[in-house]
Amino acid sequence: MKISFHGADRNVTGSCHLVECAGKKILIDCGLYQGGRELTEENADAFGFEASEIDYLLLTHAHLDHCGRIPLLVKRGFKGEIITTAATVELARLVMLDSAGLQEEEARYQLRKAQRRGHKAKNTEPLYTTLDALNSLEFIGRRVHYDEAIELTKGVRATFINAGHILGSASILLELEEKGRQHRLLFSGDLGYSGRAILRNPTSPPEVDTVVMETTYGDRLHKQLAPSIDELYDAINITIGRGGNVIIPTFALERAQEILYYLRQGVESNRLEHYTNVFLDSPMAISATQIFERHPECYNTETLKISHHGGDVFDLPGLHFTRETAESMSINKVDGGALIMAGSGMCTGGRVRHHLKYNLWRNKCSVVFVGYAAQGTLARRIVDGARQVKIFGEEIPVRASIYTIGGFSAHADQAELLSWHQLTGTPQRTFLVHGEEKSMQSFAKKLKNTQIEMPVLHQVFEL
Numbered sequence: 001m002k003i004s005f006h007g008a009d010r011n012v013t014g015s016c017h018l019v020e021c022a023g024k025k026i027l028i029d030c031g032l033y034q035g036g037r038e039l040t041e042e043n044a045d046a047f048g049f050e051a052s053e054i055d056y057l058l059l060t061h062a063h064l065d066h067c068g069r070i071p072l073l074v075k076r077g078f079k080g081e082i083i084t085t086a087a088t089v090e091l092a093r094l095v096m097l098d099s100a101g102l103q104e105e106e107a108r109y110q111l112r113k114a115q116r117r118g119h120k121a122k123n124t125e126p127l128y129t130t131l132d133a134l135n136s137l138e139f140i141g142r143r144v145h146y147d148e149a150i151e152l153t154k155g156v157r158a159t160f161i162n163a164g165h166i167l168g169s170a171s172i173l174l175e176l177e178e179k180g181r182q183h184r185l186l187f188s189g190d191l192g193y194s195g196r197a198i199l200r201n202p203t204s205p206p207e208v209d210t211v212v213m214e215t216t217y218g219d220r221l222h223k224q225l226a227p228s229i230d231e232l233y234d235a236i237n238i239t240i241g242r243g244g245n246v247i248i249p250t251f252a253l254e255r256a257q258e259i260l261y262y263l264r265q266g267v268e269s270n271r272l273e274h275y276t277n278v279f280l281d282s283p284m285a286i287s288a289t290q291i292f293e294r295h296p297e298c299y300n301t302e303t304l305k306i307s308h309h310g311g312d313v314f315d316l317p318g319l320h321f322t323r324e325t326a327e328s329m330s331i332n333k334v335d336g337g338a339l340i341m342a343g344s345g346m347c348t349g350g351r352v353r354h355h356l357k358y359n360l361w362r363n364k365c366s367v368v369f370v371g372y373a374a375q376g377t378l379a380r381r382i383v384d385g386a387r388q389v390k391i392f393g394e395e396i397p398v399r400a401s402i403y404t405i406g407g408f409s410a411h412a413d414q415a416e417l418l419s420w421h422q423l424t425g426t427p428q429r430t431f432l433v434h435g436e437e438k439s440m441q442s443f444a445k446k447l448k449n450t451q452i453e454m455p456v457l458h459q460v461f462e463l
């Protein structure tokens with residue numbers, strides 16, 4: 001029995017772990033590295049194993065840093081079975097196709113840049129194409145239900161456990177047996193926490209021998225949800241009240257649906273004071289919302305109640321889904337009283353940049369950030385208080401009110417990670433992955449009675 005680590009080693013992206021037992025090779029996630037250029041280039045490196053030798057790929061959830069290298073895995077010869085929950089299948093399809101489109105676009109851009117400079121183009125082949133992504137969907141096999149063990153082969157059973165992180169997300173328990181020796185191995189996947197909108201609370205993990213766990217927020221506690229929702233309503237009431245527009249740069253998956261849900265609640269409880277036209281101006285977020293509507297099996301009781309009573313969980317008065325570019329452009333004519341949710345969340349691309357160009361310089365408007373803004377992004381520059389920013393080559397003064405609301409995280413914080421770990425009993429060993437080293441070190445200090453490992457890329461351990 002062996003485990004090896006091929007991504008998310010002392011960083012938060014590129015999750016990919018390999019388990020070998022009973023003559024089978026089982027991969028847990030195959031995610032994309034995201035971030036700076038160096039990390040992006042690492043995506044094209046060798047996996048550290050033969051893609052064609054992998055028998056099963058178990059996918060914890062549909063975020064790009066967990067599923068984004070699957071088309072590459074298939075391109076390099078994977079012929080096994082991809083197993084995950086029904087909701088993750090649909091979301092991962094959307095995420096992988098979107099990623100392929102971006103890879104193709106980036107390759108075209110690099111080619112044009114090289115040609116302009118009279119250089120011979122190198123490295124301009126996309127990591128994978130839309131066709132590769134479509135082809136990889138052919139390998140999706142069983143859709144599993146939470147808490148139902150499935151046998152992969154004699155000696156390997158897998159159970160997906162609700163992780164409460166995004167729709168369809170799971171921790172994965174592997175019950176392994178080789179040469180008469182049994183071992184229980186648990187992968188946390190990305191962990192959410194109790195009391196979120198829409199999603200059921202995460203299920204308590206079982207007691208196991210070995211844990212592989214994420215440590216994204218291993219060193220900090222996040223803000224409470226309730227005051228964050230209050231802040232959101234205040235920002236909207238103030239801005240719409242003075243005749244401005246509210247721009248919310250939005251991550252298409254989960255955050256967009258959560259915000260729609262809170263808006264609906266705000267209207268129903270009269271905490272949102274004004275009638276507002278709400279535009280979900282992101283084709284990907286619209287598709288993701290439709291996928292959410294098809295998977296009530298992931299809803300919590302409150303959300304189920306709404307849908308059982310015939311209500312539409314993601315609908316509210318004045319809501320418009322704008323898929324077409326022409327519809328999107330017509331929003332720019334709205335002088336006030338509109339709430340516009342558009343991607344990308346960090347304003348690095350997408351339609352939100354047009355809306356910022358039209359609204360950022362007007363002091364009656366607001367921009368509300370509800371997610372993480374990485375260093376070097378337009379979102380971060382605005383959050384950090386830039387007086388003017390460059391958008392489509394034009395200097396735009398920042399006169400709108402800027403709100404940064406920190407309490408909408410999809411990840412468990414240090415306290416929640418710790419109580420999750422305590423529920424796994426007293427595992428002999430705990431592998432920390434999916435976190436910056438600082439975060440891992442800080443979390444490691446909190447763990448007692450378990451041997452802690454922080455694997456580096458391609459490191460192999462006997463189980």
Ligand SMILES: [Zn+2]
Pocket residue numbers: 061063165190
């Ligand atoms: Zn995730």
